Amino acid sequence: MDSRRVGILGGGQLGRMLAASASLLNVDVVILDNGDDAPAKQIVASSSHVDGSFSNASKIRELAEKVDILTVEIEHVDVTVLEDIAKTSKVEIHPSPSMIRIIQDKLVQKQHLRSEGLAVADFVEVDSNADSVKAAVKQFGLPLMLKSRTLACDGRGNYVLKGVDDIPEALSALGGKPLYAERFMPFVKEVAVMVVRSVDGETQSYPVVETIHKDNICQLVFAPLRHSNPDVLSRARTLAEDAVRTFTGAGIFGVEMFLLEDDSLLINEIAPRPHNSGHYTIEACYTSQYENHLRAILGLPLGSTAMKVSAAAMLNLLGYSTDMSDITNVAHTALKIPGASVHLYGKRECRKGRKMGHITLVNDHEAVLRANLRHIFSALPDSDSALTNLFTPALPEPGSGKSAAHPLVGIIMGSDSDLPVMLPAARHLDQFEVPYELTIVSAHRTPERMTEYARSATTRGLRVIIAGAGGAAHLPGMVAAMTSLPVIGVPVKGSTLDGVDSLHSIVQMPRGIPVATVAINNSTNAALLAVRILGGSVPHLLSSMDAFLKKQEDEVLTKVAKLEYVGWENYGKSTI
């Protein structure tokens, strides 16, 4: 593809996945890391190994002499030598050493972002002594985030200070490194966006994902983020892209953010390289973060960042002990699950908290994705049932009358008096194992609730809305006016006019806003229509619908046979 060689500083799992993408494009890579056993070196012919540390200046120079482009899989590299190589040779370096320098010092990173007008939490530099920390407590209150400025990752270098009495312990835990303090932000979710930037400055972002951390280490990623406020999704992507644009150099960047109660966003930190919040892109997107990083630094056209599946989750496989079999047991469980991909990094030793691999799950829809993830959770040695129930709730039992946490179909009705008419819709969706929610939304009595319901439907993950209403029957049409999803209207028969009033109110929509109308009181057909609609994106439902039609046919044919057997005069009386 490109005869230029790429040198990667660091041979860990990110380097390994970069090298795998490079081999697809037949781009030669050379890996700098200690020994021959580093994960990335295992998948690159040995002639392309450089033995040494990515923070050793002379080794970096040795690597630079073998390649045309240098890039990093870790930011803790010797920047001074990179700056010198950039000045004194033709080797291109991506991202730019100046960016890596800013990123390396988290305080400088925050100062940079703030000076560019980007939203970050309040912060202040502190010295490694109690008085300086106390001054920060006075300024920002408690709890207070104390953070190492440098060499921090995967939670090492963060301390949540709960009281001034803990200051000595905090300073000792942070080991005398340069520090800064940050106002503790009570976020409701952590989210992240991968951004790729080409050598000529074109910037594209991947979908917003939800990241779940435990002990400051990312455990779990869900893509895309499901949220009731569609603005949050567009604002997060814009914020991430804006942040990356303030730096120079090409490549992929991970932007981690806090989402607060009021739906505002703050940048937490930026990684100048592939990031585990983007692992899911390998299976779930048209172009992975790794391939796009290579495309960016090689000056090739950027690939599509869109998802090619409806939902994805990524579970980091963190070491539980020195016993590798804990990890392989989880991996074996995952292999039984359709749509699960197991990535093991080839690390020779397992240690508690070490990133040994990850599992990506993809699916046609969120509810099955999470049910599948639940199986994998149950195989974890430190399986946490609270976390499991929070992120992978069990599907409600059919007939339990409870809404699914991640519905594909929303069944709404104008009044509880419509419930008997709408119940068959629920029962038919149960039969097809389609997750749904059922609730009351009244156009006339709860117009604001209706607006919110319609506006949030897409980003909450709904794909079809079934709305039942009687009489003037405005609900289906008003909801259709405020969403891009297909809306199915069920005319409910009232006490006068035999439901023709409802039918005409629902079906006779003006040009521009369609409502898919079914027969009066026939919520069964609304559910069956929803299943047919979902068949476009959940292919097995098409087969289920084929089977349903066949069963209906067989039922009638049985009656044909019975009619012939007992004769029509006895048909009603026969018990055969």
Added chain:
Amino acid sequence: MDSRRVGILGGGQLGRMLAASASLLNVDVVILDNGDDAPAKQIVASSSHVDGSFSNASKIRELAEKVDILTVEIEHVDVTVLEDIAKTSKVEIHPSPSMIRIIQDKLVQKQHLRSEGLAVADFVEVDSNADSVKAAVKQFGLPLMLKSRTLACDGRGNYVLKGVDDIPEALSALGGKPLYAERFMPFVKEVAVMVVRSVDGETQSYPVVETIHKDNICQLVFAPLRHSNPDVLSRARTLAEDAVRTFTGAGIFGVEMFLLEDDSLLINEIAPRPHNSGHYTIEACYTSQYENHLRAILGLPLGSTAMKVSAAAMLNLLGYSTDMSDITNVAHTALKIPGASVHLYGKRECRKGRKMGHITLVNDHEAVLRANLRHIFSALPDSDSALTNLFTPALPEPGSGKSAAHPLVGIIMGSDSDLPVMLPAARHLDQFEVPYELTIVSAHRTPERMTEYARSATTRGLRVIIAGAGGAAHLPGMVAAMTSLPVIGVPVKGSTLDGVDSLHSIVQMPRGIPVATVAINNSTNAALLAVRILGGSVPHLLSSMDAFLKKQEDEVLTKVAKLEYVGWENYGKSTI
């Protein structure tokens, strides 16, 4: 994942892609091939290279000593030594040497398949002399397929004999190798199915694909096969699975078949390994053929063979000359196309006809997939416009009144008199760039045509049907009764009853068969509903629908401003 090591006989592109899958699962592989530059060896650390030929007995023994499981990426290996290794060591061999032996000799392969009752073309053994060939001509007529029994691949070893005068040339071209003759079957398509079989005999198949050969080399693969007869798809999978079940051993198998005019299928040949008709599975399926081969031979659970995208195409990059830049130019064109993945195999030299790489395209739907492929075709040095127009027809110009070759929406109406009512549907689909077809299907006057249309809709690739009808208006409901797709009904207003007759005929369907009914004469809303429905599987249409709703809103707000500006008394007269 598994501490057992896998030895691969052959280090070409198939071995390379197997090795890439192995590295994901952290399964160690050892490659046997000549030199250190073989494609597969480039992505495996050099300590796992064995230098030598996969047909050299002592080298195969050397490989066997280093591994726990042996497998092949090519069938032209020394089977006798494999049989001996199977007997005298604990090394497992997949697929079984006995299967490889049968497959190696195409005559024996055909005899085996015929003896198992599987459909193959008529064939007979011939000797390498004119009399023997003439006897075969007498038996099967002309043209006659003459084929080498052994060491044939990618078209080498096949000769289409058109007249007895060509026999000397044919024998010379086939170079004195053992031969057989086959009745020439005038197929309408070539199709293929990848089948994976686990060590305990579980068998699963991938979707049926269409393969397009030129000079007996596979050029192009489309997945899934689009066909108007749904039975063909299920019969092809069954035939392929049945064929694989007649052999012993685990792994992935490529079954190539001929589809004849009468929709019957014949097995052409079987590959006991990954196959280029399954390359597309890397990006398009939940589990690639390579990973499933490894899972199968390692005794791990098989992964899902389902597609995770709606449509895929694979283009083999065959050398045009010794100039590598021909290939990289095509690859560069592909990188500009969303959903295109470039695979280059790292072969050091380019030669005419050599497999240098492949490009896989995936997309939400077939029409855009083929339009994208058309761009890539145009970058081929030997671009063939007839082939291009056949397989990647240009989309019809909006407003041309022509149906797309690969429509997502079918617009049908009971009579040409309904056309003026249905035209707005076509125009709105044009606006959203949704490919569609438009035709007349009458429930009452062409009931058989209606049945065929409804029954073939899914496998032809349609996802929504819009049916317009007036009066007794049976078309939408009858079509809905014979397909699992969502059907949208447009009641057409007749000369009496104001269209209420049509509305009630369409909307009042019995429980079990829904029709999504829109307002009388409102085919605009039918098209907009179709776009909303497609939004579930073609996500950018959801954004287009958002933009459409915004534009509608803006148009009304402009009128609000005008009304305020000119006053209502002058509103109709003003030209502002």
